[in-house]
Amino acid sequence: MVEVQHVTKRYGSFTAVDDLSFAVEPGEILGFLGPNGAGKTTTMRILTGYLPATEGRARVAGFDVFDQPIEAKRRTGYLPETPPLYPEMTVGEYLQFVARINGVAAGDRTAQVGAAMARTSITDMAERYCGTLSKGYRQRVGLAQALLHNPDVLILDEPTAGLDPRQIIETRRLITELAGDHTIILSTHILPEVSQTCQRVVIINRGKVVAVDSPDNLTARLQGSQSLYLQVDSGGADPAPALREVAGVAAVSVADRRDGVSGFQLEMAPGCDVRRDVSRTVVTHGWGLLELRAQQMSLEDIFLQLTTEEAAEGPDGIARHDDPPDAAPGGGTYPIAAEEHTNG
Amino acid sequence: MGNILALTQKELRAYFVSPIAYVLLVFFALLFGWFYVASVNVMVQLSMGQFGMGPQVININEFMIRPLFGNTAVILLFLLPMLTMRSYAEEKRSGTMELLLTSPLSDFQIIMGKFLGALALYGLMLAITLLHIGLLFWYGEPEWGPIFSGYLGLLLMGGSFISVGLAISSTTKNQIVAGVATFAVLLLFWIINWIGDASGTTTQAVLAYLSILEHFDDFSKGVIDTKHVTYYLSFIGLGLFLTAKSMDQERWNG
Numbered sequence: 001m002v003e004v005q006h007v008t009k010r011y012g013s014f015t016a017v018d019d020l021s022f023a024v025e026p027g028e029i030l031g032f033l034g035p036n037g038a039g040k041t042t043t044m045r046i047l048t049g050y051l052p053a054t055e056g057r058a059r060v061a062g063f064d065v066f067d068q069p070i071e072a073k074r075r076t077g078y079l080p081e082t083p084p085l086y087p088e089m090t091v092g093e094y095l096q097f098v099a100r101i102n103g104v105a106a107g108d109r110t111a112q113v114g115a116a117m118a119r120t121s122i123t124d125m126a127e128r129y130c131g132t133l134s135k136g137y138r139q140r141v142g143l144a145q146a147l148l149h150n151p152d153v154l155i156l157d158e159p160t161a162g163l164d165p166r167q168i169i170e171t172r173r174l175i176t177e178l179a180g181d182h183t184i185i186l187s188t189h190i191l192p193e194v195s196q197t198c199q200r201v202v203i204i205n206r207g208k209v210v211a212v213d214s215p216d217n218l219t220a221r222l223q224g225s226q227s228l229y230l231q232v233d234s235g236g237a238d239p240a241p242a243l244r245e246v247a248g249v250a251a252v253s254v255a256d257r258r259d260g261v262s263g264f265q266l267e268m269a270p271g272c273d274v275r276r277d278v279s280r281t282v283v284t285h286g287w288g289l290l291e292l293r294a295q296q297m298s299l300e301d302i303f304l305q306l307t308t309e310e311a312a313e314g315p316d317g318i319a320r321h322d323d324p325p326d327a328a329p330g331g332g333t334y335p336i337a338a339e340e341h342t343n344g
Numbered sequence: 345m346g347n348i349l350a351l352t353q354k355e356l357r358a359y360f361v362s363p364i365a366y367v368l369l370v371f372f373a374l375l376f377g378w379f380y381v382a383s384v385n386v387m388v389q390l391s392m393g394q395f396g397m398g399p400q401v402i403n404i405n406e407f408m409i410r411p412l413f414g415n416t417a418v419i420l421l422f423l424l425p426m427l428t429m430r431s432y433a434e435e436k437r438s439g440t441m442e443l444l445l446t447s448p449l450s451d452f453q454i455i456m457g458k459f460l461g462a463l464a465l466y467g468l469m470l471a472i473t474l475l476h477i478g479l480l481f482w483y484g485e486p487e488w489g490p491i492f493s494g495y496l497g498l499l500l501m502g503g504s505f506i507s508v509g510l511a512i513s514s515t516t517k518n519q520i521v522a523g524v525a526t527f528a529v530l531l532l533f534w535i536i537n538w539i540g541d542a543s544g545t546t547t548q549a550v551l552a553y554l555s556i557l558e559h560f561d562d563f564s565k566g567v568i569d570t571k572h573v574t575y576y577l578s579f580i581g582l583g584l585f586l587t588a589k590s591m592d593q594e595r596w597n598g
Contacts, residue, residue, distance in 0.1 A: 011597070048446040049445070049446060050445050050446050050595070051595060052595060052596060069448075070448045070449075070450065071448075073446060073447060073448040074448040076446070078442075078446045080439060080442045080443075080446075082439045083439075084438075084439045084440040084441075084442050084443035085438075085440070086354075086358070086438075086440055087438070088357065088358055088361035088362060089357070089361075093357075097350065097354055098443070098447070100346070100347075100350040101347055101350055101351070101444075101447045101448070101449055102447055102448060103347075103448060145443070
């Protein structure tokens with residue numbers, strides 16, 4: 001339904017999107033994930049025909065966004081980062097106007113505007129001026145505007161930004177409901193959003209795709225580097241040498257130690273589950289086994305790992321949790337100008 | 345066509361929801377009324393023979409309507425930049441330009457919608473003056489011809505002012521910048537032939553041709569010359585073409 005082939009977008013010497021390729025199947029929800037300034041908004045603007053790509057092609061519903069922009073735009077609903085509302089219009093008038101410029105037949109307009117308002121629960125707001133709406137309602141009117149003309153493809157730039165928790169849940173439910181009839185691309189930097197709503201994730205960083213997969217597969221793919229946390233009361237002895245001898249344990253490092261109780265970080269070799277052997281070793285040495293748990297990588301870890309890989313290669317390949325991607329070493333050289341460019 | 349109409353209506357609504365339309369209409373009516381009263385006074389004095397020539401019949405077109413149209417042109421030079429300054433600038437600032445550019449609309453439709461919206465409000469401003477001119481028919485016997493050609497000239501000249509305003513508004517997010525720059529450019533086109541005398545004859549002829557008010561004179565005399573019609577139409581065409589170029593440029597540069 002959506003095909004992006006080798007799309008590159010340059011602003012002068014700065015490359016916002018670099019040779020990006022991906023495809024979205026009909027009825028699928030694709031999550032577009034990346035830190036701020038990664039090129040999410042630029043990519044979406046290229047797909048909606050707002051910006052032309054410097055190189056490469058993009059097709060929406062079978063129409064090239066550059067060669068047949070009117071046809072492509074007719075089949076696309078777009079919610080930009082800031083909902084594009086006219087403050088001097090009421091919500092009802094605004095949606096009527098949007099229906100009209102999207103070519104909805106005069107006889108169907110009222111019905112389709114009504115349906116879009118009902119879906120986004122803004123029917124009570126029809127008489128309010130757009131300029132007086134709260135951020136949450138503005139976002140919902142923006143969403144109503146995007147799905148009003150029943151487009152094949154919905155492109156939503158951070159659809160839950162600025163909403164309160166209850167509205168976020170409602171919006172996610174709405175997006176999930178819309179899938180099937182519509183193909184949806186949504187961008188976000190909120191990770192739970194992706195694992196809850198999307199069937200597939202494209203993670204981009206600095207304009208490049210770093211991973212494309214389902215949220216589950218992404219987690220599974222990186223299970224090879226799974227680690228264990230082990231806490232042992234060894235009464236003064238050092239359990240590390242014994243632990244290293246257990247088959248399947250790749251590395252042992254001390255996580256914490258006090259009063260004879262030691263915490264260890266055990267790296268497992270890919271595909272091995274060493275929990276049984278580790279507990280047996282601890283018990284046969286007569287130590288007290290206080291804690292043993294698998295440390296599974298969350299989508300957050302994967303995201304941080306993938307987006308900071310070149311910048312901060314930690315000892316275990318995983319950036320620390322408290323490191324936001326932007327603050328990571330080398331992340332300082334992040335093209336902050338990217339956001340400003342794409343906002344222009 | 346339906347899309348252009350939708351955009352034109354949207355533009356008109358924006359003018360009338362904000363104070364802009366009312367401010368323009370009120371002040372235009374006030375200024376035009378003032379010039380009208382002033383020229384009626386001159387007319388009365390002339391016809392009463394207060395200049396030592398004795399009572400006489402005076403051509404109302406020549407002595408009243410023609411100068412009045414000339415003064416109107418000057419009022420427009422000041423007021424029309426305020427009509428067009430928000431046109432693009434405000435949409436770009438608030439992000440609604442993104443809605444228009446990602447909707448199935450061509451640049452041509454967007455430009456025409458904005459141009460016709462501004463032109464419609466300007467037409468309404470001119471419509472107010474029909475009242476004053478109508479009163480002249482009540483008390484005198486002006487000719488229809490020069491009045492008709494005068495209005496045609498005002499419409500063409502105003503259209504040129506609007507097209508310049510749109511082109512300039514499309515280059516900025518700031519309404520004030522758009523308004524001031526439009527006023528400056530229009531003023532320049534008004535006085536462009538003032539340095540003509542000191543320069544060579546060819547330069548003088550070119551500058552005189554470019555002067556935007558110079559071409560209006562014949563219209564107020566009652567002459568519809570294709571030369572002047574062509575000038576204003578190509579001026580409008582150029583303004584709208586530059587607007588289209590600016591929209592395209594914006595797209596490539598982000």
